[in-house]
Amino acid sequence: MKFILLILFCFKLILSVGQCNGVQSFTLTPAPVGGTYLPGQTVTMCYTMNGYTQAGTNWIEGFDLTLGGGWASVAPQTAPTNCGGNATGGQWVWKTSVTSTTTPIVTVGPGYFFDLTVDSNPGNDFGDAGSCVWTFCVTLTVTNVCTPQSLLIQVTPGSDGMWGSYTSTTCDIATPFNVFNGTINITLPIVGPITHN
Amino acid sequence: MMLITGVVSAQSTVNPDTVCYQTNGSTYTVPSLGAGYTYTWTVSTPGTLTSGQGTNTINVNWSAAAPGLINNAISVVATNASGCQSTPVTLNVFILQVIPTITALGPYCSTDPCVNLVGTPIGGTWSGTGVVGNQFCPNQASTGSNTITYTVTQGGCTFSTTSTVTVNAQPVLSPIQHN
Numbered sequence: 001m002k003f004i005l006l007i008l009f010c011f012k013l014i015l016s017v018g019q020c021n022g023v024q025s026f027t028l029t030p031a032p033v034g035g036t037y038l039p040g041q042t043v044t045m046c047y048t049m050n051g052y053t054q055a056g057t058n059w060i061e062g063f064d065l066t067l068g069g070g071w072a073s074v075a076p077q078t079a080p081t082n083c084g085g086n087a088t089g090g091q092w093v094w095k096t097s098v099t100s101t102t103t104p105i106v107t108v109g110p111g112y113f114f115d116l117t118v119d120s121n122p123g124n125d126f127g128d129a130g131s132c133v134w135t136f137c138v139t140l141t142v143t144n145v146c147t148p149q150s151l152l153i154q155v156t157p158g159s160d161g162m163w164g165s166y167t168s169t170t171c172d173i174a175t176p177f178n179v180f181n182g183t184i185n186i187t188l189p190i191v192g193p194i195t196h197n
Numbered sequence: 198m199m200l201i202t203g204v205v206s207a208q209s210t211v212n213p214d215t216v217c218y219q220t221n222g223s224t225y226t227v228p229s230l231g232a233g234y235t236y237t238w239t240v241s242t243p244g245t246l247t248s249g250q251g252t253n254t255i256n257v258n259w260s261a262a263a264p265g266l267i268n269n270a271i272s273v274v275a276t277n278a279s280g281c282q283s284t285p286v287t288l289n290v291f292i293l294q295v296i297p298t299i300t301a302l303g304p305y306c307s308t309d310p311c312v313n314l315v316g317t318p319i320g321g322t323w324s325g326t327g328v329v330g331n332q333f334c335p336n337q338a339s340t341g342s343n344t345i346t347y348t349v350t351q352g353g354c355t356f357s358t359t360s361t362v363t364v365n366a367q368p369v370l371s372p373i374q375h376n
Binding site for chain 2: 039040144145146186187188189190191192193194195196197
């Protein structure tokens with residue numbers, strides 16, 4: 001079925017190379033204060049992508065997170081809902097690492113990825129077919145450090161032609177979506193003066 | 198004979214801080230930064246930190262310190278809950294010792310007039326039997342040894358020394374007899 005759809009999308013392929021991602025948005029809870037977060041603070045990031053063009057019959061394979069060194073950890077909260085456009089099942093799973101089986105072989109993660117064959121390996125199958133609204137949430141924790149470090153958060157949607165097993169390269173342009181680009185708010189204590197009582 | 202006593206100086210944030218010679222029990226404080234902070238103090242030898250490490254107030258024993266300036270005698274660093282440290286704050290300490298002296302005087306006859314007392318450094322106060330203001334008056338003293346004290350106060354510290362003045366009784370002759 002996917003190969004038939006590929007033919008139908010050939011014309012569209014020419015017009016919209018790389019323009020596969022839908023409208024993206026996010027929320028950060030709590031919102032950063034002064035463009036930053038404190039050491040040890042926990043932040044919930046929810047990301048939404050509305051639609052996917054499926055150019056070249058590429059389906060959305062996953063959402064890869066790029067995190068700055070100031071994040072101590074990231075934990076999954078809620079996964080995207082299965083769009084189910086090809087009606088063959090599959091599920092969105094949280095993976096710390098996924099390696100594609102199509103060339104060029106790349107490894108991405110952490111993030112949410114679509115596991116069509118439900119074998120816990122999103123990299124060896126196709127993505128989530130259709131054009132839906134995908135939303136997921138993760139919880140991030142700021143590391144306890146005394147030097148400013150990056151709190152970058154980027155979400156990169158990727159097609160199954162990039163990160164799965166599909167052979168089309170129509171959507172092989174991975175464009176990171178910037179969620180946050182601050183640094184840790186380091187407040188060093190100021191002590192003194194010494195008083196002799 | 199010389200006696201030296203020390204009194205802890207008044208509150209001071211002047212650098213260097215003045216500490217009386219042979220003082221045991223100086224208290225140092227930094228303003229509290231609130232909950233979750235710890236304070237790490239360093240005291241230069243021969244001073245010893247006797248209590249309060251980890252808090253914003255410590256007690257220090259300087260009794261073994263020689264007179265003079267001790268650079269960076271006390272240092273403190275605050276650490277917050279994230280393990281981030283402040284820049285250290287230091288305080289120099291000057292161990293103050295003043296050695297008063299009394300110019301020896303006497304012996305005197307109990308009928309001798311008052312004499313001026315001389316001590317260094319100037320500005321101290323006199324006390325003792327026979328002392329009237331800044332003078333020693335034999336006729337106010339006791340026959341025999343009299344202890345006088347000279348006390349000097351500087352930098353909140355009090356130092357004193359003593360000296361002995363001998364007063365002899367006036368000889369009393371019997372009436373002349375023709376043998």
